[in-house]
Amino acid sequence: MLHSNLLRLVARGSSSRLMSTATKLTTVEVNDETGIATLTMNRPPVNSQNVQLLLDLQASISEIENNKSRGLILTSAHSNVFSAGLDIFEMYNTDVERLRTVWTELQNVWIALYGTSLPTAAAINGHAPAGGCLLATACEYRVMRPNFLIGLNEAQLGIIAPKWLMSGFTNVLPKRVAERALTQGRMFTTQEAFEAGLVDEIASSKEEAVEKCAAFIGSFAKVNPLARGLTKLQFRADNIKEFEKIREKDVADFAALASSPEVQKVMGTYLENLKNKGKK
Numbered sequence: 001m002l003h004s005n006l007l008r009l010v011a012r013g014s015s016s017r018l019m020s021t022a023t024k025l026t027t028v029e030v031n032d033e034t035g036i037a038t039l040t041m042n043r044p045p046v047n048s049q050n051v052q053l054l055l056d057l058q059a060s061i062s063e064i065e066n067n068k069s070r071g072l073i074l075t076s077a078h079s080n081v082f083s084a085g086l087d088i089f090e091m092y093n094t095d096v097e098r099l100r101t102v103w104t105e106l107q108n109v110w111i112a113l114y115g116t117s118l119p120t121a122a123a124i125n126g127h128a129p130a131g132g133c134l135l136a137t138a139c140e141y142r143v144m145r146p147n148f149l150i151g152l153n154e155a156q157l158g159i160i161a162p163k164w165l166m167s168g169f170t171n172v173l174p175k176r177v178a179e180r181a182l183t184q185g186r187m188f189t190t191q192e193a194f195e196a197g198l199v200d201e202i203a204s205s206k207e208e209a210v211e212k213c214a215a216f217i218g219s220f221a222k223v224n225p226l227a228r229g230l231t232k233l234q235f236r237a238d239n240i241k242e243f244e245k246i247r248e249k250d251v252a253d254f255a256a257l258a259s260s261p262e263v264q265k266v267m268g269t270y271l272e273n274l275k276n277k278g279k280k
């Protein structure tokens with residue numbers, strides 16, 4: 001009953017409160033009737049994840065956990081990109097300390113999202129490469145708009161994604177599909193991602209994607225939230241424990257790899273190609 005009421009409210013479209021613009025790069029809006037919070041990334045043009053966006057995401061996740069929201073929907077303010085992953089400009093020609101900060105804050109966002117007991121869903125309203133895919137797969141449910149790309153393309157960039165970064169991805173895909181995709185650095189189209197199980201539903205608009213995410217979160221309306229949350233965390237406990245054991249070493253390894261002349265050269269070429277793409 002509660003569930004169907006919740007769905008009706010979602011379908012009717014209800015009022016919402018903007019809880020926080022505490023930062024410029026994310027906003028949190030809570031739907032008054034469903035109690036579900038929408039966390040929107042807003043760093044034009046592509047939500048590339050610089051340290052500020054990563055810090056703002058953490059602050060917004062904490063805010064949603066503390067304001068008794070019933071669930072969290074992650075989405076983007078932009079029309080064709082969910083998130084382009086880490087801001088490569090911030091990692092290029094910089095010092096090791098900055099690289100350590102970038103990676104530490106990426107880890108912090110991931111653990112905040114992956115390890116929250118709240119129901120989470122991603123309304124993927126555009127491309128979601130690398131760090132974009134990481135955020136989407138940290139959520140429990142994914143709804144994606146058609147004709148975009150999602151995947152972990154690190155291998156194509158000449159770098160190795162650590163195990164924690166792959167864990168959301170490997171949790172939802174059959175092992176052999178995940179292994180092949182990760183070794184190829186494969187980007188899936190929306191349709192391919194749906195067929196493989198990387199996304200749960202396809203929606204024709206952002207609004208529909210958010211509604212479908214809200215319906216997923218609404219499906220827990222009759223379930224005791226404490227039991228639900230603890231059950232979710234039991235499923236994720238092994239990944240989280242393994243991550244906690246290596247997190248400091250992982251920062252050092254990333255900073256050493258990303259600052260190496262070889263990887264800096266790859267980043268330089270990659271950035272050049274991105275810039276030239278716009279001129280073609």
Ligand SMILES: CCCCCC/C=C\CC(=O)SCCNC(=O)CCNC(=O)[C@H](O)C(C)(C)COP(=O)(O)OP(=O)(O)OC[C@H]1O[C@@H](n2cnc3c(N)ncnc32)[C@H](O)[C@@H]1OP(=O)(O)O
Binds near residue numbers: 048270
């Ligand atoms: C190379 C070594 C990396 C070290 C290790 C990091 C480990 C893993 C995690 C990561 O997340 S790495 C980041 C990987 N991300 C990508 O490979 C995505 C690259 N971007 C794209 O493929 C496309 O931009 C897009 C997301 C599909 C969107 O395409 P669209 O055509 O809509 O927009 P563009 O014209 O390509 O880009 C607009 C504008 O944004 C700049 N930009 C795009 N992505 C990034 C990024 N990741 N970091 C910083 N800046 C980015 C792009 O250069 C354009 O800028 P202007 O030319 O307009 O100034």
